[in-house]
Amino acid sequence: MAVAIMRARQQCQEAGFDVSTSCRVATAVSELARNIVKYAGQGEIILLRVSAPRGAGIEIRAQDQGPGITDIEKAMEDRYSTGRTLGLGLPGVRRLMDDFDIKTEPGAGTRVTIRKWL
Amino acid sequence: MTETAASVYVNEFEGHLVGSVQVELTESVLANFREHLLEAVQRTRPRGIIIDVSAVPFMDVQEFTQLRRVLNMAALMGGRPILVGLQPGIVAALVEMDADVEGLETAIGVEQAVRRLRDSTPDNEQKEFAPEFDVAEEADTIAGPDDAGSPQQVDEPEGQKSV
Structure with a gap:
């Protein structure tokens, strides 16, 4: 997990994100990674450099074969x-x-698939 | 100065403790820091406990929460913990992630924290930490080694009043 977070930060900085944005992306990756460890036990995190008409960015896929989330709407609700x-x-x-x-x-x-654009 | 592990330090300064972490807060770093900080709090009875994390490159919500627990423990022992130097990216992410920052005392830097602690300390308590360096040196040279233990007995020579 620590490796995924470190790689995410590295990748972000290599892709041209500033330190602050890299930190935000790493925080998001860390949260997804912790969820995998906590609820699914194992899974994978894939880091990709992506490009689209709007520019370049970084994509992270966090996936597991765990129990899934029964109430996704509730999971997305804000405090x-x-x-x-x-x-x-x-x-x-x-x-x-x-x-x-x-x-x-x-x-x-x-x-979960997340992206940050430059 | 007590070196507790690679890049984790607990120092005494003006009656306060200054704990400094300069690496990411892995579980073992946090455990080590907690142990040494609480031990130092008990031993030195500090008024302020300044935790400097300006050199921590990254901290996620869980690590931040664990760090807060250590600060809470220090507070329970009677100290006043102040967290110092959180980096902009970390702060932004913590707030977006809705991390619990309620009731946490923070400062921009160690100097600001020390100044605040100084300003909020009653004069009579402040005295025992008050002697400035030049005063202490004066006391040593004038009174000699025998009287060095009671510097308050020493009058300052005229015209050399220290500020």
């Missing part, structure tokens, strides 16, 4: 709106990144 969270940190991860996508199925696992 500000509901007063409590499921504690997965997903709303925070979404705030830290530009793109956020989650696919999850109870019993089959979860895949």
Whole structure:
């Protein structure tokens, strides 16, 4: 997990992100990695440099074959709106990144894809 | 100065403890820091406990939460913990992640923390830490080694009043 976070920071800086943005991306990666360890036991984190018409960026896929999230809407709810969270940190991860996508199925696992653009 | 492990230090300064972490807060670094800091708090009975993390390159929410626990422990022992030097990127990420920062005393740098502690200390308590370096040196040279233990007995020579 520590390796994933370190790599994320390295990749960000190599891709041209400033220290502060790299730190935000690393925080998001750390949160996803901790969720995998905590709920699924194991999984993988893939770091990719991506480019699109709008420019270059970094993409992170965090995926596992764990229990999945039964109430995804609740998991995405903010403390500000509901007063409590499921504690997965997903709303925070979404705030830290530009793109956020989650696919999850109870019993089959979860895949979170996040992107930050330069 | 006590070197507790690679890049983790606990120093005494003006009646305060200054704990400095210069690496990422892995579990073993945190455990080591906690042990040495709390031991130093008990031994030195500091008024302020300044924790300098300006050299920590990255800290995620869990690491921050663990660090807060150590600060809470130090506070429970009667000290006043002040967290110093969190980097901009870390701060931004912690707030976006909704980390619990409530009730945490912070300062921009060690100097600001020391000044604040000094300003909030009653005069009578401050005295025992008050002697400036030049005063102490005067006391030594004038009174000689025998009287060095009671510098308050020594009058300053006229025209050399220290500020």
